[in-house]
Amino acid sequence: MNTVHENRRVIVARRPSGLPVPEDFELLPAPAEGPGVAADVLYVSVDPYLRGRLSGRHVTGPIAPGDAMDSELIVRTVQDSAVGPAGTLARAFGTWQDRVHLSEDALVAVAPELDPPSLALGVVGMPGLTAFAGVRRILQPAPGETAVISSAAGPVGATVGQLCKAAGARAIGIAGSEAKRTWLVQEAGFDGCIDRHGSVRDGLRALCPDGVDMYFDNVGGDVLQAVMERLAPNARVALCGLMDQYNQDEAPPGPNPGLIIRARATVRGLIVYDHEDLRPQMEEALGGRIRDGSLVFREAVFDGLEAAPAAFCRLMAGETFGKTVVRVR
């Protein structure tokens, strides 16, 4: 409360066109004081859904030029509040700045044993809940079935694959770099991984000879098309992200509905906010697996609030590996 320092925030300078560039954002002074609980920001969550908000087409609402960027944060309170004494770690949605003032009821304590605390933004946070809900409520893996996961090295994809493996299914990833594919197979236990920039169809033919029983889609576009062509009967498909079109101004068409009919597939849209009821179970299950080493994860950490625009641009270019966060302090 009594630390005096310059406060800064990340503002949208202009609506990105196509792939965002750092010049789409500006770092500007922010008010030092405000209503609510003062808190120092430790981590800022950088997520693909923010691109949709910048285009004005996301369920959580737009971020327009002149607005501050906002997403989930990990903060340390600098005054006593309902969430605990000053110094308590908490997560909350807030603007990308050095110090924020947050409504008391927006703060949720972060378990102190969570190491690093940024996990509450990643595999034990929203991405973890996305993966947990998608596997539990949509994919419903059975032993011997084959799951395919796109953007497999991201925090959602890698967790989906590992949960499918834990249920006795096979997990095949799709990822855009050799380093990611190697990590997925050698560290995360995936049964194979397909080069997103190669022939996804050929990869699926080789690695999913009996078809795809489950598909967790984070990208849409050609990858979705290729997987839909190979669905096994009674396949389950979770549509979660559209990385391939977030940077486009127009929404492209999707796969022919005949592919869904032919496979008698069930295709469901997954929005994590609908599954908040699973969060306690998710925290226990995934937190436990991280502690016992049966769930591995990667983080792409960018240091300093000033690095946030670059972090977001590199995420959207597919150049980050693991959960992207900005470590503000």
Place this chain on the structure above:
Amino acid sequence: MNTVHENRRVIVARRPSGLPVPEDFELLPAPAEGPGVAADVLYVSVDPYLRGRLSGRHVTGPIAPGDAMDSELIVRTVQDSAVGPAGTLARAFGTWQDRVHLSEDALVAVAPELDPPSLALGVVGMPGLTAFAGVRRILQPAPGETAVISSAAGPVGATVGQLCKAAGARAIGIAGSEAKRTWLVQEAGFDGCIDRHGSVRDGLRALCPDGVDMYFDNVGGDVLQAVMERLAPNARVALCGLMDQYNQDEAPPGPNPGLIIRARATVRGLIVYDHEDLRPQMEEALGGRIRDGSLVFREAVFDGLEAAPAAFCRLMAGETFGKTVVRVR
């Protein structure tokens, strides 16, 4: 068995290109005798899925040039068999001909009270089972919700709408002629009906102001696109038919997957053969509703085996109204 008459069958003369024409078929002599139970054909079922078989892309297998057309038939046996004494009414899959010889275990008795017996090919047959399974297992209507049904005057669509109404939901049809739309509203109790050849988007906006909770799709294409743009949260979509593309050689793309995500919709492919377990319940429920007058239906009856090609061509052009059958005798 001892009736001697000329036996004829409908053969595919060539693979249809686009909309089928009667010249794609030929009526040729068929063998008078054969292995199995001899039976006179009373009705031939004429269904849109046959177009997919003619293109070689249907789950039930292709029908190639030189092959006889085949689909479900209502027959009267002319000899005693496991299904009953000579003269028993039965249904079975078989070729489009005057008299057939069928494997004994392929015959299923048709309840004698079914009037007309062609109902066993329509609202109390495969189309009825399609509707019943789609409503029960995919749409799951709740009171006050809104269902939209394309090809609404067909035996599947009209039954889906009436079952949704019976569950307390609103039913909005999409149909291609004024006569169909009038019948759907005035006779079948639909709450409204949209002209398929007009602006489906405008119609949906007017008749589904709170969005579409359930959609039963028989057509694909632009109609599917328009409805997907208007899905309400947690919508359920049954993909059952692709009337718009059966006559096309190439499968066109479908709606953008973002529409499914935004609505957190559940989209399922419906193939009736997966739901055979529901048939007894369907027969009891829909047969009962027909007897008590709470379920209405239409048939488009073409007389004589020689009329079968025209019946099929008119069905595929959207020119028949109700369940299309050929009354062979």
